Amino acid sequence: MATPPTSQSKPYHHGALRQALLGAAEARLAQSGPDGLTLRAVARDVGASHTAPRNHFDDLTGLLSELAAVGFERFADHMQAAAAEQVAPMARFNATGRAYVEFAVANPGLFQLMFRSERLDAGRPALRDAMARAYRVLQEAVAAAHPGRGDMSARVARAWSLAHGFAMLLLDGRLDPLLADQSGAPEAMRLLEAILAID
Amino acid sequence: MATPPTSQSKPYHHGALRQALLGAAEARLAQSGPDGLTLRAVARDVGASHTAPRNHFDDLTGLLSELAAVGFERFADHMQAAAAEQVAPMARFNATGRAYVEFAVANPGLFQLMFRSERLDAGRPALRDAMARAYRVLQEAVAAAHPGRGDMSARVARAWSLAHGFAMLLLDGRLDPLLADQSGAPEAMRLLEAILAID
DNA sequence: CTCACATGTTTCCATTGGAAACATCAACGA
């Protein structure tokens, strides 16, 4: 009764389950939001049993953390690339802030996951490193724009808070009343420009 | 076999289940975080069956939304009270911002729930009204501090983003590296003061 | 070769949110 290995029989081992799971997880996150991201659903999408992820990530927390790590790497990349297009320190600073918000708008589910610490394990090396890198990108943008003067911690905290708060409120739809309801990202980025123009 | 109504037999009807449930929900939220807040757990805490909440709130979403509404009312109260202690418009503006963060620090679970829109139903009248009131308090603080000049939407968005981002990053522990790890709220508020002092 | 180990699967369990049917009680009208 043993099934002969026909061409259509799936191999017992997937071969690249880890990557497949991360990919499926991100797809689900993008399509169904942070709550549609289920261990079982992701496993199903890949055609694996729901306990298979355990071998690669320990936990649901583990899977989410690794996914968040990927997110932070891309996040850092995006900000770095945006900054690299500018030469003047202040322009680089603003470009970094814009990139912060752009990333959040382009990857809402992923971004929210990245900042939902209760579902993540910040102890995971991949996540820890990726977060540290993203933070460093931010910090450097601030330091370059305001060399030496004043409380640097406060300047970093301020810039970060502004970008982060704007992104969070935007994703949560809280800024909708402020965005002449033409809806969409262009309006949001215009509001951000107006914010940056103050002072 | 019918249990005679002894003095220790619980009455079939609770009498104030709705309030009891909201109270228990908030207690759980405060103690176990947003994930410990379970429909069944809350019902258990109150000594009711797990379907009892359905009569007062429809859903888990309903319960969370009503709780968030309570949160927004208190949030508005707190900011309003803080502003009322000041006379100068700019002082009122800053006091409102401080109150924003203070509330978040004092009620982390509740605050996070209030801004987790995917678990809330913003269509609920109580929530809708409470959110609108809190928003109005913010808006007035901004308008009073910067009468007439400039893009008012941008000023509101900026002040809100700054306060909200700071609060969120703080609750998520993201600012810990910036807070000389003497830990705790006082340090955080000092960082906020430093932010407000810039420019 | 063969055997240890990584990678997967099956099976089981407790917990959760919700639906449906039923129980209790209080208030109002004939």
Add this chain to the structure above:
DNA sequence: TCGTTGATGTTTCCAATGGAAACATGTGAG
């Protein structure tokens, strides 16, 4: 006074989830 009606609760059932444990299948190193 007495029903009956609707609000408030309970019991029972169900599907989905995350996880534990035991087992299956390959693969590569000695």
